[in-house]
Amino acid sequence: MFFxxxxxxxxxxxxxxxxxxxxxxxxxxxxxxxxxxxxxxxQAQDKVLQSLYGLGTDMTVTKAAPPPGEEGQGKRRFEFDAxxxxxxxxxxxxxxxxxxxxxxxxxQVGDQEGVADAVGGLSLxxxxxxxxxxxxxxxxPPGGGKTGSGGGGGGGRVxxxxxxxxxxxxxxxxxxxxxxALGPLTSSRITSGRTFNSSEADxxxxxxxxxxxxxxxxxxxxxxxxxxxxxxxxxxxxxxSGDAAANLYIPLKKAQxxxxxxxxxxxxxxxAADSQQIDxxxxxxxxxxxxxxxxxxxxxxxxxxxxLSTASDLATTVGKWLSIAVLIAAFLVAGLLTSxxxxxxxxxxxxxxxxxxKSGRVTRQVVGEALVNGLLGGxxxxxxGLGGAYLVTAISPxxxxxxxxxxxxxxxxxxxxxGGGGGGxxxxxAGKALDIALTAPVSLATLAVAVGLAVAGxxxxxxxxxxxxxxxxxxxxxxxxx
Amino acid sequence: MYQLSGVTKRYQRxxxxxxxxxGVDLTIEDGGRLVIQGPTGGGKSTLLQMLGxxxxxxxxxxxxxxxDLASLxxxxxTKVRAENIGFVFQSFNLIPxxxxxxxxxxxLVPLGLKGAAxxxxxxxxxxxxxxxxxxGHVPGELSGGQxxxxxxxxxxxxxxxxxxxxxxxxxxxxxxxxxIMELLEGLWKEHGLTFIMVTHDSSIARRAPRLATIRKGRVxxxxxxxx
Ligand SMILES: Nc1ncnc2c1ncn2[C@@H]1O[C@H](COP(=O)(O)OP(=O)(O)O)[C@@H](O)[C@H]1O
Ligand SMILES: [Mg+2]
Numbered sequence: 264m265f266f267x268x269x270x271x272x273x274x275x276x277x278x279x280x281x282x283x284x285x286x287x288x289x290x291x292x293x294x295x296x297x298x299x300x301x302x303x304x305x306q307a308q309d310k311v312l313q314s315l316y317g318l319g320t321d322m323t324v325t326k327a328a329p330p331p332g333e334e335g336q337g338k339r340r341f342e343f344d345a346x347x348x349x350x351x352x353x354x355x356x357x358x359x360x361x362x363x364x365x366x367x368x369x370x371q372v373g374d375q376e377g378v379a380d381a382v383g384g385l386s387l388x389x390x391x392x393x394x395x396x397x398x399x400x401x402x403x404p405p406g407g408g409k410t411g412s413g414g415g416g417g418g419g420r421v422x423x424x425x426x427x428x429x430x431x432x433x434x435x436x437x438x439x440x441x442x443x444a445l446g447p448l449t450s451s452r453i454t455s456g457r458t459f460n461s462s463e464a465d466x467x468x469x470x471x472x473x474x475x476x477x478x479x480x481x482x483x484x485x486x487x488x489x490x491x492x493x494x495x496x497x498x499x500x501x502x503x504s505g506d507a508a509a510n511l512y513i514p515l516k517k518a519q520x521x522x523x524x525x526x527x528x529x530x531x532x533x534x535a536a537d538s539q540q541i542d543x544x545x546x547x548x549x550x551x552x553x554x555x556x557x558x559x560x561x562x563x564x565x566x567x568x569x570x571l572s573t574a575s576d577l578a579t580t581v582g583k584w585l586s587i588a589v590l591i592a593a594f595l596v597a598g599l600l601t602s603x604x605x606x607x608x609x610x611x612x613x614x615x616x617x618x619x620x621k622s623g624r625v626t627r628q629v630v631g632e633a634l635v636n637g638l639l640g641g642x643x644x645x646x647x648g649l650g651g652a653y654l655v656t657a658i659s660p661x662x663x664x665x666x667x668x669x670x671x672x673x674x675x676x677x678x679x680x681x682g683g684g685g686g687g688x689x690x691x692x693a694g695k696a697l698d699i700a701l702t703a704p705v706s707l708a709t710l711a712v713a714v715g716l717a718v719a720g721x722x723x724x725x726x727x728x729x730x731x732x733x734x735x736x737x738x739x740x741x742x743x744x745x
Numbered sequence: 746m747y748q749l750s751g752v753t754k755r756y757q758r759x760x761x762x763x764x765x766x767x768g769v770d771l772t773i774e775d776g777g778r779l780v781i782q783g784p785t786g787g788g789k790s791t792l793l794q795m796l797g798x799x800x801x802x803x804x805x806x807x808x809x810x811x812x813d814l815a816s817l818x819x820x821x822x823t824k825v826r827a828e829n830i831g832f833v834f835q836s837f838n839l840i841p842x843x844x845x846x847x848x849x850x851x852x853l854v855p856l857g858l859k860g861a862a863x864x865x866x867x868x869x870x871x872x873x874x875x876x877x878x879x880x881g882h883v884p885g886e887l888s889g890g891q892x893x894x895x896x897x898x899x900x901x902x903x904x905x906x907x908x909x910x911x912x913x914x915x916x917x918x919x920x921x922x923x924x925i926m927e928l929l930e931g932l933w934k935e936h937g938l939t940f941i942m943v944t945h946d947s948s949i950a951r952r953a954p955r956l957a958t959i960r961k962g963r964v965x966x967x968x969x970x971x972x
Contacts, residue, residue: 264847264854271842614838617799618899619827619855621820737826738800740838741790741911 269631279604280636283597287640287720288647290586290593291713295648297582298712299703300655304575307699310503311571311664312560319445321541322559324372324381324531324548326362353394354490356522359386359434363527364555371552372531377544379536382445383528385437385518386509389489393429433475435489436509437518437528440464445532447508448500456483456498465516469494472507487511490521533557571662571699594720597640598727601633605731612732613739622733629732630725637721645713648705655703664697746907746939747773747796752805752815754791754962765791766802767962773941778933780953781943788962789943790911796941797830797909798822810906827855831900831938833910833929837892839884839899845871846880849899856903870902871895874928890921894928901932908933910942922946 273280366383373381438448440459448458451472458470469489471481476499481487485496494513502508519525535544545557605612612625754766765788773779773796781789794800795807798814807814809829814822831852839848849867858866868880874894884892893913900908910929914922926949933940942949950956956967 264850267847268840268843271847275842610836610838611840614832614834614840615851616823617797617826617832618852619823620851621823621855624854736800737798738794740799740832740834741794 265628265631268628269635272632273635276604279600280632280639283600283633283636283724284640284643286593286596286600287637287717288643290590290720291641291644291716292647292651293586293589294716295645295705295709295713296651296655296703297578297586298709299648299652299705300701301575301578301582302704302706302709303655303702304571304578306704307571307662307664307701308575309560310699311697312563319449319534320532320560321535321538322533322545322548322557324364324368324533324552325360325529325556325558326364327554327556328362353392355390355392356435356490357388357390358522358524358527359388359529363524363529364531366526366528368552368555369528369531372533372548375544375547375551377536377540377547378533380442380445380534382439382442382532383515384439384446384530384532385515385522385524385527386529387435387437387518387522389433389435391431391433393431433510435511435513435518435521437515437522438512439515445534447532448512451500451502451507453498454501456496458498458500459512459514464514466514467492467494467517468497468514470498470500470512471496472510472512473499473501474507475510489513492517492521571664574662574701590716590720593640594723597633597636597720597724601629601636601724601728602731605629605728605735609735609739610742612735613737613742616735616737617740625735626729626733629728630722633725633728634718634721637717637719637724640720641714641717644717645710648713652703652705655701659700659702661698662701664699746775746777746810747771748806748808749795750806750808752792752795752802752807754788754795754800755803764962766795768805769959769962769964771957771964771966773939776937776939777955778940778953779942779955779957780950781941781957781959782945782947782950783959787959789959791962792959792964793909793911793941793943796907797832798826823855828903829906831903831905831908833893833896833900833908833913835912835915837884837889837896837916839892839895841884844881844883845876845887845895845898848884848895849902852899852903866902867898870898873901873932874898888921889917890924893917893921893925897925897928897932901936904936905938907939907941910940910944912943912945914944914946 363385364383369381369383372378436447438446438459440463441461443449443458448470453470454473456470459466459468469487471487476482476496479487481496483496483499486493487496488494489511494511494517500507500512513521515528519527533544533548535541541559541561545559548557549555612629615625616622749769749771752766752769752771753764756763756765767788769792781792783789791800795802795814796809798807798809798817801815805815809825812825814825817825840851843851846864846867849870850863853863853866868877871877871880871894874897876891876894876898879887879891879895884895887895893916897913900910908929913929914925917925926946929940929942944950951969954969956969958965958967
């Protein structure tokens with residue numbers, strides 16, 4: 264009788280069922296859309312962070328920023344021999360951020376508890392100066408006198424000397440060829456040629472970023488000269504999103520030689536054994552290895568601004584509260600509607616009690632109906648929510664992420680800003696904007712939550728109605744209902 | 746069968762209290778037939794509720810087969826209703842979404858009858874009230890007289906000891922009244938049950954062997970030896 268009665272009620276009172284169901288559906292759909300958009304946001308943020316770090320990196324270790332005023336390295340000078348009218352060029356290889364750690368730090372970091380893997384890398388900036396120099400011409404004073412005679416009277420003059428410079432900078436990253444799983448190169452895909460193999464620890468080979476390759480006309484098989492050393496290009500790498508970490512990648516040892524930084528690295532890329540333990544790993548490294556700065560993805564995420572982070576904030580605050588509010592309202596409305604439906608059926612339920620139905624049986628019937636309404640709402644809501652999430656993905660609005668915006672980057676130890684306090688990953692151009700298309704992936708967990716909410720909504724509605732039904736007396740069978 | 750003594754039912758209506766029943770003493774014999782009449786608001790329905798175990802008196806005892814319904818726990822009272830008492834209401838009180846057969850089946854649910862056996866008994870009961878052809882109709886598809894027949898089948902399908910009817914023809918056309926009355930009388934004779942009926946129909950009241958008139962909560966019983 265339970266199912267017959269249930270089926271008959273739902274079929275004949277379709278409209279009332281639909282009202283309860285659509286309220287719940289709205290709330291559930293909103294939860295699905297908001298949570299899928301939020302997870303789309305966090306995927307987008309992960310993408311941004313990945314483009315900075317490479318895949319799988321949980322944190323980086325760099326040298327702590329020196330106290331202000333105490334510059335890391337001395338002055339640099341370009342030296343040119345004036346050789347007449349020749350065009351000359353000189354490469355200056357600088358360590359990015361001027362701060363390095365000893366290579367032994369990599370092993371030290373790797374030994375910390377909770378560290379799964381640690382790989383060192385050296386970020387370099389190469390300043391390439393092309394210049395034309397004209398030596399000055401000595402003009403003897405009119406009226407004789409001898410060259411170089413010194414003396415007081417009317418010396419000659421040097422005239423017309425000068426130089427014209429072109430200054431180019433590009434970035435080079437020295438990568439540990441024995442550890443390809445970690446580091447900036449992991450955020451790029453090899454689109455032509457190959458990547459380094461582990462025997463090329465000190466080989467004069469390079470991988471070039473595709474954008475840079477296009478700009479400079481480079482490609483697999485060609486060569487590129489860095490500070491007098493000729494490198495053969497073995498592959499072209501394309502960044503998965505945004506800009507590449509460096510223009511050129513070369514073996515770490517070669518980079519150390521070029522920069523005169525033997526056994527030095529700028530950054531240690533760290534993968535934690537457990538992604539839930541990142542904070543404790545960070546604390547351990549900072550405690551046990553003095554003079555280092557540890558930057559986690561979370562620290563880095565704080566430096567991301569722009570519409571992505573605004574939207575992400577909105578999704579987590581406004582979106583969350585809105586869906587909670589709508590859900591509560593939907594639950595209440597479902598409860599009240601169910602309860603008022605019971606009020607309209609007082610005589611019906613009173614009659615059943617007069618016929619000898621136990622109160623529990625009547626209540627069960629009411630709760631059963633409400634539960635089906637809830638599930639109906641859940642199904643509707645999931646359909647609606649999937650539709651909404653699909654729509655967001657189809658439209659895929661573009662969000663921009665401002666990396667390490669303004670003062671933040673440098674002051675915090677400069678994961679992002681070049682020349683900031685701590686060196687850090689190789690991304691050039693601080694404060695660069697990245698465009699990311701927003702998607703709204705719906706996870707199984709979200710769907711499970713939606714089903715749970717539907718059941719909860721049904722039970723809440725059933726609770727209201729059942730409570731009302733349980734209190735009806737058999738004498739209500741005789742109640743006059745207008 | 747029934748032994749009522751000092752039954753009072755007091756209703757609170759705002760500040761006013763109404764004694765729907767004011768000290769009713771009444772005995773009803775096994776297999777007897779009692780017709781109750783009286784003005785509207787006199788307390789007829791309230792008395793029927795006491796007899797049917799739908800409600801408890803404010804004071805007094807309602808003995809049914811030696812058991813005081815007034816002090817019976819709710820679960821036992823529900824069982825008494827399920828097994829022994831059949832109700833027919835003025836406004837039929839059928840479940841609008843269930844078919845005639847399913848409506849009759851609802852009376853068998855608390856007896857634990859299931860499936861085919863339950864359907865069969867419901868069909869038999871409907872057949873005995875002349876609705877064997879209307880098993881699958883919902884109340885909305887039946888006339889008032891037919892609906893009341895379904896209600897009568899529902900009341901009798903459990904083979905109760907007592908049939909209580911509260912103005913069973915009150916909502917029916919003249920033409921249908923006699924039909925229903927005849928049906929009820931026939932069933933009473935056939936089943937040998939105790940039959941208590943509230944009615945405004947004075948011709949029925951005149952023919953009744955025993956007539957209870959209830960005014961302002963007080964009952965006077967007249968025996969009609971002629972009937
Ligand atoms: N549930 C109730 N609450 C308050 N007063 C009631 C209730 N039921 C009946 N009454 C009052 O009790 C009196 C008797 O009612 P009732 O037994 O229905 O009379 P009858 O059936 O003879 O017309 C009336 O005054 C009625 O208003
Ligand atoms: Mg009445």
